[in-house]
Amino acid sequence: MSTGHHEMPFAPMIAAVGTALPPHYATQEETCAGLRRLWAGKGDALALVERVQRSIEVRGRHLAMPVEAYHAASTFAEQNRRWNACALELGERACRAALERAGLLPEDIDQIVFVSVTGISAPSLDARLVNRLGFRRDVKRTPIFGLGCVAGVAGVARVTDTLRAFPAHTSLLLSVELCSLTLQRDDTSAANVIAAQLFADGAAAVVARGAQAARKSGRAGGAAVLATHAVFYPDTEHIMGWDVVDSGFRVVLSAGVPALVREHVRRDVDAFLARHGLSRRDVRHWIVHTGGPKVLEAVAETLELPGDALDRSWRSLREIGNVSSASVLFVLRDFLDEPCARPGDHGVMMAFGPGFCSEMALLRW
Structure with a gap:
């Protein structure tokens, strides 16, 4: 398969990315102060909080609730009710932002793919957004749960794979992650302490258009998705994911990810x-994907990237933390918004997640 200019008319296009962040913001100092109060008297956990704070690089994060609200005991059901309420509001904002940037209306969307790993509902969130935003009655919906951080790139891949078969269609990918609501208050493991300071809340939506729809629109800008690729690493299920316990989702996060x-x-x-x-x-x-300092360092080192190649990923990590599947879409938005890419430039979008697995997309501006 060649990636020359003659192929561009047949490739789906990423037209726009819209994002939304919850209204509550906590600096990393405020987060750590809250964790110290939560785990007062548990010396090992407190020492770990300090070590993680020094190395995590995150300066602050947007949260679904005020910091002090996370101290109250909460059941899985209560956490999930909060997830549904906040996710609906954030998801709506991200969808509206993406549609506005693309110059489209909800009735222009033929397919919705919804990804999340931090809450559950049936009907899924995308169904509620059909009613809320006024998508067409014949819109095709595909909710995906469980891909975790990799779902931002995987979602782009699944959407654009479909658009190759339906080049006159327009699709919407929505990611909503409220990682803070999965906090396990009684878990002082290293994985939970790291997750409490690394993962954050937010939503991102991508409008992608089939080749015919993109040509018909006549709008300039965006990036073509030339190809996608998925890699599954056998026997690595223990590396990353959730243990589902009575109190909700308990994080599984191995130190072996950078390796x-x-x-x-x-x-x-x-x-x-x-x-x-x-x-x-x-x-x-x-x-x-802004997987954390050690993951970004590992990517830069193994791919022998120039020193500034991951600047936007580092900036996103510092400013808003790791928003799981939405993170790479925040970084994608910055690439589309800032005048860094010239026509003909190639890009690779990449993320990792439970499985353990990776997903990649080859872009061309």
């Missing part, structure tokens, strides 16, 4: 690019 990235990612990226006649030298833009 897996170093072991596999260069080979996988090189093979993906080679199939399309490219190498890493041909890629000007790297849109990488």
